[in-house]
Amino acid sequence: xxxxxxxTGSRGEWGYIRPILKKIIEDxxxxxxxxxTHMHLLPEFGLSVREIENDGFVVHEKLYMTLDGYNNxxxxxxxxxxxxxxxxxxxxxxxxxxxxxxxxxEQLMGAIAGGHLKIPVAHVQAGELSGHIDGIVRHAITKxxxxxxxxxxxxxxxxxxMGEEDFRIFVTGAPQLDELVEGQYTPRQELNRKFxxxxxxxxxxxxxxxxxxxxxxxxxxxxxxLNVLKRVGxxxxxxxxxxxxxxxxxxxxxxxxxxxxxxxxxxLPREDYLGLMRRSEAIVGNSSSGILxxxxxxxxxxxxGKRQEGRxxxxxxxxxxxxxxxxxxxxxxxxxxxxxxKAQNCKNPYGDGKAAQRIVEILKDITIDNHLLNKRMTY
Numbered sequence: 001x002x003x004x005x006x007x008t009g010s011r012g013e014w015g016y017i018r019p020i021l022k023k024i025i026e027d028x029x030x031x032x033x034x035x036x037t038h039m040h041l042l043p044e045f046g047l048s049v050r051e052i053e054n055d056g057f058v059v060h061e062k063l064y065m066t067l068d069g070y071n072n073x074x075x076x077x078x079x080x081x082x083x084x085x086x087x088x089x090x091x092x093x094x095x096x097x098x099x100x101x102x103x104x105x106e107q108l109m110g111a112i113a114g115g116h117l118k119i120p121v122a123h124v125q126a127g128e129l130s131g132h133i134d135g136i137v138r139h140a141i142t143k144x145x146x147x148x149x150x151x152x153x154x155x156x157x158x159x160x161x162m163g164e165e166d167f168r169i170f171v172t173g174a175p176q177l178d179e180l181v182e183g184q185y186t187p188r189q190e191l192n193r194k195f196x197x198x199x200x201x202x203x204x205x206x207x208x209x210x211x212x213x214x215x216x217x218x219x220x221x222x223x224x225x226l227n228v229l230k231r232v233g234x235x236x237x238x239x240x241x242x243x244x245x246x247x248x249x250x251x252x253x254x255x256x257x258x259x260x261x262x263x264x265x266x267x268l269p270r271e272d273y274l275g276l277m278r279r280s281e282a283i284v285g286n287s288s289s290g291i292l293x294x295x296x297x298x299x300x301x302x303x304x305g306k307r308q309e310g311r312x313x314x315x316x317x318x319x320x321x322x323x324x325x326x327x328x329x330x331x332x333x334x335x336x337x338x339x340x341x342k343a344q345n346c347k348n349p350y351g352d353g354k355a356a357q358r359i360v361e362i363l364k365d366i367t368i369d370n371h372l373l374n375k376r377m378t379y
Contacts, residue, residue: 003031004363005060005095005119007086009038009106010242011048012288015270016101016124019178019356021057029364033093037063037082038106039243044251046240046267061089065106070248072212079105086113097122097363100145103130103138111144120372122147122363125174127155127162129310132211146372149359151350154312163377172358173351179274180296181353186275194272195237195263204229204331205280206238206262207287210246211307218246221322222253225285225304228327229262236262236284237276282334284327291317296353298344300334302327312350316343 004024008014024030036059040049053059065082067074090098090113098114100107101124114121123141126148130138142148142162150156151174159169179185192199208225210218229236238257241250257264268276274293277283282300283290286308290301295314303319304327313319318330318339333339366372 001029001031002096002364003033003093004097004099004122005033005035005090005093006099006101007035007037007106007110008040008052008101009036009065009082010104011039011267011270012242013101013104013107014040014048014052015176015179015293017099017175018055018270019175020099020124020359023356023360024363027360027364030360033060033095034058035061035063035086035089035093037065037085038078039066042066042243044266045243046265048267051267051269060093063089066243070243070245072215072245075105075212075245079109082106083109083113086110087117090114090117090119095119096368097147099124099363100141101125103128103134103141105137108137108141108144111141115144118373120147120368121145122149124149124359125155126150126169127158130308132213132307132309135310146375147362147366149355149362151355152312160378163379165376165378168372170358170362172362173353173355174292175355175359176293177296177348177351177353178356179270180278180293184271184274185278186269186271188275188279191272191275191279195276197235202234202335203276203280204232204234204236204282204284205276206236206284207241207289208238208250208285208304209241209287209307210244210250211286211305212245214305215246215249217322218249219253221305222250224322224324225327226253226257226262228324228331229284230260231324231328232331233261234281237268237280238262238264239268239273240264240266282331284331292348292350295343295346295348295350298340298346300339300343302330302334314348315346 039045063085123145148169149172284302294301320326320330
């Protein structure tokens with residue numbers, strides 16, 4: 001039996017890896033180990049490790065790493081703590097393959113640890129672009145990883161252009177789309193009950209994360225977005241940002257929402273979040289959900305600022321800067337019948353919702369030997 005270890009530190013990559021874990025559980029030739037860290041273990045961000053455990057997954061390691069302060073210095077120091085903890089945890093677990101997902105710093109620490117411990121590193125969503133430090137981190141993971149899972153051929157080509165050998169690269173699609181296509185989300189009637197909505201009541205979904213390079217502007221940015229959401233006046237479900245540098249500034253601004261049309265949540269179960277995407281009129285902010293997942297539901301996305309700069313986009317996306325009037329007009333456009341029809345007919349460039357099974361078959365069959373572990377440049 002081959003054992004695959006997964007590292008997750010945020011709700012974002014949990015959505016990437018959960019469909020793969022479910023397929024592994026169904027396969028008698030595979031087993032898994034789950035290493036949980038960072039945001040999942042923080043009460044301030046909803047203690048989402050409980051959601052993981054409530055879903056029936058066994059958490060094999062809980063690695064506490066996060067220093068208070070939520071600025072660039074504490075962010076780097078926290079990653080250093082994680083790297084030290086990972087060397088011990090992986091030494092205990094001794095997996096056959098370490099699976100990483102996305103572009104966050106915790107995943108980079110996993111790639112460094114895995115490579116030095118001679119554990120093959122597999123990377124989901126290789127070759128994509130992101131608009132800030134995460135994009136640099138993603139490509140650094142590519143140079144450390146041994147197996148690359150790309151969402152489409154364009155991303156795979158970028159990995160090849162970075163000098164990676166062809167036998168390491170697989171076009172699988174993005175696994176976080178699988179649960180959307182399979183209907184694994186909370187039904188509308190149950191959502192209405194949970195969130196106190198009438199059946200015909202329009203709803204917005206909002207998520208705004210800090211961009212670490214824009215730390216000095218983050219307070220202004222979140223105030224602009226909140227002012228627009230209040231002006232629109234629709235009931236809005238807003239979710240806490242991630243725990244990167246600048247998170248504290250955003251969370252302080254969100255504390256002023258009491259009594260407004262905006263309902264604030266530290267975290268939501270994955271099924272509820274997907275159900276809200278399917279039910280909402282639009283998603284507003286700078287989350288990758290608007291780019292990667294929303295097209296599958298035909299959901300209009302108002303993408304604010306530069307966080308998702310460079311990512312391929314479907315016809316559901318409206319890009320705007322941090323300008324109150326332009327964001328307001330973008331929301332009005334997104335809710336128009338013409339734009340809704342356009343979004344409903346868009347094609348998701350990130351896959352067909354059948355990625356997890358493809359990934360599992362590769363993890364099961366790939367040969368683990370020195371040829372896999374000893375990387376060579378193709379130029």
